[in-house]
Amino acid sequence: MSEEVGKITWISGPVVRARGSRHVGMLELVEVGEDHLVGEVIGLKGDQMTIQVYEETAGMQTGAPIYGTGLPLSVELGPGLIQSIYDGVQRPLPLIEEAMGSFINRGARFDPISREKKWKYTPKVKVGDEVTGGAILGVAMETDTFEHRVMLNPDDSGTITWVAEAGEYTVNDPIAKLKMGKEEKTVTMLQRWPVRRARPFVNRRGANIPLITGQRILDTFFPVAKGGAAGIPGPFGSGKTVTQHSIAKWADAEVIVYIGCGERGNEMTEVLQEFPHLIDPRSGRPLMERTVLIANTSNMPVAAREASIYTGITIAEYYRDMGYHVALMADSTSRWAEALREVSGRLEEMPAEEGYPAYLAGRLAEFYERAGYVNNLNGSQGSVSIVGAVSPPGGDFSEPVTQHTKRFIRCFWALDKSLASARHFPAINWLDSYSEYVGDVADWWQEKVGKDWLGMRNRAMELLSEESRLSQIVKLVGPDALPFTERMVLETTRLIREGILQQNATEAVDAYSSIEKQIGLLELVLYFHDRGMAIVKRGAPISLIHDLPVVDAIIRAKSTVPNEELSKLDDIRKQVDEQMGQLDAEYRS
Amino acid sequence: MSDVTVRGGQEVHGVGRIEGPIMIVEGGTGVSYDEVVEIKDARGKLRRGRVLEVGEGFAVVQVFAGSTGLSIDGTSVRFLGTTLHIPVAEEMLGRIFDGLGTPIDGGPEPLTDRYADVNGQPINPTARIYPRDYIQTGISTIDGVNTLLRGQKLPLFSGAGMPHDQLAAQIVRQATLGKEAGAPATEGEEFAIVFAAMGVKNDVADYFRRSFTESGALTRVAMFLNLADDPPVERIVTPRAALTLAEYLAYERDMHVLVVLTDMTNYGEALRQISNVRGEVPSRKGYPGYLYSDLASMYERTGRIRTSKGSITQIPILTMPNDDITHPMPDLTGYITEGQIVLGRELNFAGIYPPVTVLPSLSRLMKDGIGKGRTRDDHPRWGAQLYAAYARTQDVRALASVIGEEELSEVDQKYLKFGRAFEREFVNQSFTENRSIERTLEIGWKLLSILPKKELTRVNLDEIEKYYQGDDATN
Ligand SMILES: Nc1ncnc2c1ncn2[C@@H]1O[C@H](COP(=O)(O)OP(=O)(O)O)[C@@H](O)[C@H]1O
Numbered sequence A: 001m002s003e004e005v006g007k008i009t010w011i012s013g014p015v016v017r018a019r020g021s022r023h024v025g026m027l028e029l030v031e032v033g034e035d036h037l038v039g040e041v042i043g044l045k046g047d048q049m050t051i052q053v054y055e056e057t058a059g060m061q062t063g064a065p066i067y068g069t070g071l072p073l074s075v076e077l078g079p080g081l082i083q084s085i086y087d088g089v090q091r092p093l094p095l096i097e098e099a100m101g102s103f104i105n106r107g108a109r110f111d112p113i114s115r116e117k118k119w120k121y122t123p124k125v126k127v128g129d130e131v132t133g134g135a136i137l138g139v140a141m142e143t144d145t146f147e148h149r150v151m152l153n154p155d156d157s158g159t160i161t162w163v164a165e166a167g168e169y170t171v172n173d174p175i176a177k178l179k180m181g182k183e184e185k186t187v188t189m190l191q192r193w194p195v196r197r198a199r200p201f202v203n204r205r206g207a208n209i210p211l212i213t214g215q216r217i218l219d220t221f222f223p224v225a226k227g228g229a230a231g232i233p234g235p236f237g238s239g240k241t242v243t244q245h246s247i248a249k250w251a252d253a254e255v256i257v258y259i260g261c262g263e264r265g266n267e268m269t270e271v272l273q274e275f276p277h278l279i280d281p282r283s284g285r286p287l288m289e290r291t292v293l294i295a296n297t298s299n300m301p302v303a304a305r306e307a308s309i310y311t312g313i314t315i316a317e318y319y320r321d322m323g324y325h326v327a328l329m330a331d332s333t334s335r336w337a338e339a340l341r342e343v344s345g346r347l348e349e350m351p352a353e354e355g356y357p358a359y360l361a362g363r364l365a366e367f368y369e370r371a372g373y374v375n376n377l378n379g380s381q382g383s384v385s386i387v388g389a390v391s392p393p394g395g396d397f398s399e400p401v402t403q404h405t406k407r408f409i410r411c412f413w414a415l416d417k418s419l420a421s422a423r424h425f426p427a428i429n430w431l432d433s434y435s436e437y438v439g440d441v442a443d444w445w446q447e448k449v450g451k452d453w454l455g456m457r458n459r460a461m462e463l464l465s466e467e468s469r470l471s472q473i474v475k476l477v478g479p480d481a482l483p484f485t486e487r488m489v490l491e492t493t494r495l496i497r498e499g500i501l502q503q504n505a506t507e508a509v510d511a512y513s514s515i516e517k518q519i520g521l522l523e524l525v526l527y528f529h530d531r532g533m534a535i536v537k538r539g540a541p542i543s544l545i546h547d548l549p550v551v552d553a554i555i556r557a558k559s560t561v562p563n564e565e566l567s568k569l570d571d572i573r574k575q576v577d578e579q580m581g582q583l584d585a586e587y588r589s
Numbered sequence B: 001m002s003d004v005t006v007r008g009g010q011e012v013h014g015v016g017r018i019e020g021p022i023m024i025v026e027g028g029t030g031v032s033y034d035e036v037v038e039i040k041d042a043r044g045k046l047r048r049g050r051v052l053e054v055g056e057g058f059a060v061v062q063v064f065a066g067s068t069g070l071s072i073d074g075t076s077v078r079f080l081g082t083t084l085h086i087p088v089a090e091e092m093l094g095r096i097f098d099g100l101g102t103p104i105d106g107g108p109e110p111l112t113d114r115y116a117d118v119n120g121q122p123i124n125p126t127a128r129i130y131p132r133d134y135i136q137t138g139i140s141t142i143d144g145v146n147t148l149l150r151g152q153k154l155p156l157f158s159g160a161g162m163p164h165d166q167l168a169a170q171i172v173r174q175a176t177l178g179k180e181a182g183a184p185a186t187e188g189e190e191f192a193i194v195f196a197a198m199g200v201k202n203d204v205a206d207y208f209r210r211s212f213t214e215s216g217a218l219t220r221v222a223m224f225l226n227l228a229d230d231p232p233v234e235r236i237v238t239p240r241a242a243l244t245l246a247e248y249l250a251y252e253r254d255m256h257v258l259v260v261l262t263d264m265t266n267y268g269e270a271l272r273q274i275s276n277v278r279g280e281v282p283s284r285k286g287y288p289g290y291l292y293s294d295l296a297s298m299y300e301r302t303g304r305i306r307t308s309k310g311s312i313t314q315i316p317i318l319t320m321p322n323d324d325i326t327h328p329m330p331d332l333t334g335y336i337t338e339g340q341i342v343l344g345r346e347l348n349f350a351g352i353y354p355p356v357t358v359l360p361s362l363s364r365l366m367k368d369g370i371g372k373g374r375t376r377d378d379h380p381r382w383g384a385q386l387y388a389a390y391a392r393t394q395d396v397r398a399l400a401s402v403i404g405e406e407e408l409s410e411v412d413q414k415y416l417k418f419g420r421a422f423e424r425e426f427v428n429q430s431f432t433e434n435r436s437i438e439r440t441l442e443i444g445w446k447l448l449s450i451l452p453k454k455e456l457t458r459v460n461l462d463e464i465e466k467y468y469q470g471d472d473a474t475n
């Protein structure tokens, strides 16, 4: 049990100070007050300690005891994480509800991972095997289909002296014994890992496989690589959450960690109620069976919000270590930064920009550095991709969190208020966004679809930037002043915008586009452009192109052509041929 | 919510310092954070406050009524050993309270032994029911394109001199639950209104009181009033007191509660004032760094939970300083609430009522409460189409102002016509006009029919076939 290490001398919101033992460690987990609220030591000076408390401190008194635990803030790792929903310090919300009702009360203590539940376990090592940290000792079936690879703690190594036979075990049952030097250690399926320490790996691999999200503007135009990091900044109501939900639903990752960090309760409820009923197009299983949820909503304690990001990323790394591709969504990293600011403010630290502490950039860097496609200790390969939402005050991207985030990500999906107002969704501005992974993933596309993705993508981007130049002119003098060849560009870019970039997350056919459909649509639009341009160059008036019925068919293709019926795109291409063919003949002479 | 009866508590005499509404009290022991205190001035008069910070032998106390008339020597402070609680009871409907929940209508204290902490507790996300039932307000710009659902928090962003109070009153008066359209949601036992005023003029409170009286809802309304000449610090408690009663009514008495909070901007100013007096590091425009969390602790008290049939729907009203939507109050509110209805000066000048600026307005929950089986199948796409067309109208207007209307293409001229008609026929309606959702959809289709079919790419072809009434005969 924990021993008393000090007494509270000062309380201000989530921060308390205490005086006592000099043996308390920095970042040690402590229990605060008679209710044993969870806290973490964030400052030490002589016999004074500063503690951030992960629960509501109202009603707490000076003089109340602090108990040490000797351990850093850690998460429990083992089978049972998947399909769970936790708060920011890994307290299981369903058990809290069972015990306390609809409202979250203080002092709840529950095991994050069930001690009773039995898992079907098969060993993968035998007596006498030499194993090192991260070694896969066996597998447990975490869902009907998901193989949880039980690994040796990264810090351990030794010789196997005993293995449990295949069977059903709880996370407390021994599954192996290990001789480490003179000691014999019993290994279970459960391990703990300090959340602020990145889990080790051998080295990073090149990130050249895209994380396919089924979102056209992302995959086709601004792809993020598996193991990469992307930021999605935008003012309120521009589509950060819907985009993150879409990625969580459709991304081709094997595990999704979704962190609702300081955002709405209803949005977490939506995921909880929706994901069990949505089917993963790849595994054919409910999406919930690959998802771990961390919900520390805006009204839950702010220090636990700060921790939620670390809780999430540590769980993500754990599945990466098993050799899986993991995608982590954090909505919103700005709320996490604000939690840092709030605690820092209570400590009366010297603020840097806009009240944020000077270490903001460092913390952001540490977080995004935990993304990566790596060679694991056990020889497998796995990745953690991070998608972080950013909520800039007033939608102004020059603020500190957006600016610092930009330094540590390679993919920037800039949401735009005016696009959102016009209900152009996803409201990702194609001129302000960028991806530094485009070149890295080009070979993968070529191999997968056998088409020049990079060339087509770049052509479309050129047309779009041409459009932006032309629309400046249009704004001054109207479209009639432009030559038909330039108006042809505007005809095509309308098709790119409305037929490809716009994607309705709430519409069944449109919500997810396979890569084949994405490339098919792009090819179709560019084909239309080439044919049209040839005709216009021969003197045909642009209105004839504009009025072709096929224009409507192309714009609607995203929702009329399901992923499974791509031959319908060929039919539309035939319509282009027929309708353009006629015009072509007319203007050939 | 927990039950607490107020205990005795220790009395302390050492006031060390008084600064604005903040008082440093020395000499208490075992003082707890966020505890309520009772302050006795030299003449024996009582006022209340609460503990914002405790250290060894001192406590920082916020005095709700302000410190005017308090002296260092003549003041004593009693720590009450509990956080701030108010009584909650069904019979509080029909009553009027001050900003701290004390009756000011001449009636007795509510007879109850249920006291609830004004801070409330966070709803566990696993205990929530995701809102899906739409509320028909009879207002096209809301029902049609920014649908309000039961359990939603949807603020009105307005500016000084605009008719946000009328609009809020109209919503309250006309609200009916979509599925039972026709049965006013403001009648019957299961419906209640909780109204909180923060720093608004007496006229405003009076306006709402009259409006509730006229619609016959007054007996179902509880009013918490902190008016412009009431102590600003009390404003920090007013919305919380109101929401505490709302939670009791919704989650323990199964009522559908509509909460109107006005004006949240005044609330924010009170919070800023206290923060500044305490010398806290400000973030933007002098507001404290915790403004977001503080607002969330109120707005998130909206919703539905699985153990109750009731719901809380919130309509906070904010006047945007300088009509600036990027000001921290509307900005952080918009980041927390489930959309916003934005009122605009230009439409107001043009005599359009309600002057809802459609483009920046949003209902995030709309998608889950409309469409097939709820309103009508075409509703979602119809709404997106209206938005897209009206957004395009703005571009065309900008172009027209440069090259002149006559120079516009035929299609662009139609957009101008559409835009004008949209504002006059769709946005504009009278203060007493209660449109059914079918009527709203019909007006929308009539307006879309001004445009060529080819422009209508958000709705599907079957819908065009069924509802388009224009003379465009193409395809
Ligand atoms: N891809 C999309 N498809 C359809 N609607 C969208 C899409 N993205 C955003 N929206 C709309 O915009 C609203 C706001 O999006 P949301 O993601 O909640 O914004 P944010 O998180 O940036 O505040 C949603 O409620 C939805 O109506």
Ligand SMILES: [Mg+2]
Residues within 6 Å of the ligand: A240, A241, A242, A263, A331
């Ligand atoms: Mg969001």
